[in-house]
Amino acid sequence: MILLQTILAFMVALGTLVVIHELGHYTVARLCGVKVLRFSVGMGKVVFSRRFGPDQTEWAISALPLGGYVKLLDAREQDIGSLSEQELKREFCRQSVWKRIAILAAGPLANFLLAIVLFSGLYFHGVPEPVSKIQVSSEQSPAYVAGLRAGDLVTSVNNVPVLGWSDLRWKLMELALEKAPASLGVKRANRDRAGTYDQLTLSLPLDQLSSKDLEADFLSKLGMSISLPKATLAEVMPGGAGMKAGLKPGDVILQAGGKNLADAQQFTGMVRASAGQTLDLLVKRGVDELNIDAVPDVVEENGTKIGRLQVAMTGPEMQLIQTPLWQSVGRGTQKTWDTSIMTFKMLGKMLTGEVSWKNITGPITIADYAGQTSRTGAISYISFIALISISLGVMNLLPIPLLDGGHLLYYSLEVLTGKPVSERFGEIAQRAGAALLMTLMALAFFNDIVRLVS
Known part of the structure; x- marks a missing residue:
């Protein structure tokens, strides 16, 4: 069932992105007066088709x-010798270089626009997000x-406001890529006056992070993680080791094995x-404190035996x-821009x-990510589609022949030189581009x- 959901989630995401991308090309081609012969979802042999519209x-x-x-009316791909003069005016190569650039750029731009719409919709609807409270x-x-x-x-x-944990992580990663220091505005509870807070400004150096650190959990290299609450049980699974030991939802685990617990993560590590x-626990239940002995079940995970109590902990x-809508559109646009720039930087x-x-x-x-996010919920899945849409847009703008960016490079050279790229150069570039794409795939x-496997 999980495999079926993963395949379905992947096909829906991919189909949506492909259709939006190609609709970008199709729409601008029609606006520029170019005849569209075929709109295909999928590559290779046509298995189903229907003809519509005045151009059929x-x-x-x-x-x-x-x-x-x-597929456009294009003299490089079809025999146009029998076409009328009126039809020849709608052939792609006879359009101005600026129209050709607009048609090619419309596909990636449609992907960016889709990401803006999805992110804007999420921000307007509301996105649950852990607060940017840290553990050191x-x-x-x-x-x-x-x-x-x-x-x-x-x-x-x-001096840029942080809206949540993922926003904090993103901003620090952007600065870490540039090896620039981060000035953090911090709100800290005042220990002498309950209910009051101190506002601090602290400088966090990021130049010590290596590129390998950025590929993993770079915040842990800085000694930072998301702040978790005390080890509080949100759910106790029926028949599990936790229920057998007498644990109940709402229990707060104060100690395990005689050690005071800072948070749920530490407790989970000790259970594993x-x-x-036998793990002796000091448990707070209401106003009472109880001593409970629990024996975690032995479970094998990636070839290693770990312990599990079959309980769920409260999260951050x-x-x-x-x-509001207008702010959501601004945030969605900014998120799409920042993600696109970050992708280009990582490629560089x-x-x-x-x-x-x-x-x-x-x-x-x-x-795999499509399946995981679809099981997590609609917000995660929509965010995933938006991020993949940005990646598809960026990839297609790369100056590689066969991609939109390769053709845009040709037309940019035509704008600069006043003449199109030679057919011989185009053929060589196409072969090189095909080889490069096959290598990347x-x-x-x-x-x-x-x-x-790993």
Whole structure:
């Protein structure tokens, strides 16, 4: 059932993005007066088609469901010798270079526009998000040395307001890529006056982070993590080790194995390390404190035996991020812009060797994420589609022959030189582009398989 949901979620996401991309090309081509012969979802042999409209455009579904295309009236691909003068005026190559640029750019721009619409809709609807309250791992960590303490609420980064945990992480990653310091606005509870807070400004250096750190959980390298509440049980699964021990929802675990617990994460770590062993717990239930002995079940995970009590813990403190429509559109546009720029920067760092090529993902990984986000909920799945739409737009703008960006490069050279690129140069570039794309696809599949196996 999970596999079926993953496949369905992937096909819906991919189909949506392909249709939107090609509709961009189709719409602008029609506006520019170019005749559209076929609109295909999928590549390869046409398996189903119908013709509609005054031009009898063929709307088709093709055999290979990874992509799509719009086929225009084009002298480079069709014999146009028998066409009337009126029809020849609608041929792609006879259009001005600016019309050709507009038609080619419309596909990626449609993907960016889709991302803006989706993000704007999410912000207008409201997105549940953990608050930007932090936990600091140790006194030796860069975060602690910078002055950050457990429970601090980060309210701004370089004077830009922080709206939640993911927003904080994103802003710090952007600065870390540039190895720029981060000035954090921090709200800290005043220990001497209950209910009051101090406003602080702290400088967090990020130049010590390596490119490899950015590929993983870079915040942990700084000694920062999301602040979790006390180890409080939200749910106790029937028949599990927790229920057998007498644990109940609402219990707060104060100690485990004689050690005071800072948060739920520490408790989870101790349970995992105590497979099949008795773990003595000090539990607060209402106003009472109880001693309970629990024996975590032995479960095998990735070849390692771990302990599980079959209980669910309460998560981090949450907030609903919701903005008026006009602000939502602005935020959606900014999010799309920032993500696009970040993607280009990461690609640039791959070319210079600063970031590993292991970050290139293919359809297997994308399908896996599609399945995971669809199971999490509509908000996560819509956010996933928006991010993949941005990635598709960026990829198609790369100056690689066969992609929209490669053709845009040709037409840009035509604008500069006043004459089109020679056919011989175009043929050589097309072959080189095909070889490069095949190499990138092979690398993406290889990375997918490695991730799947590991």
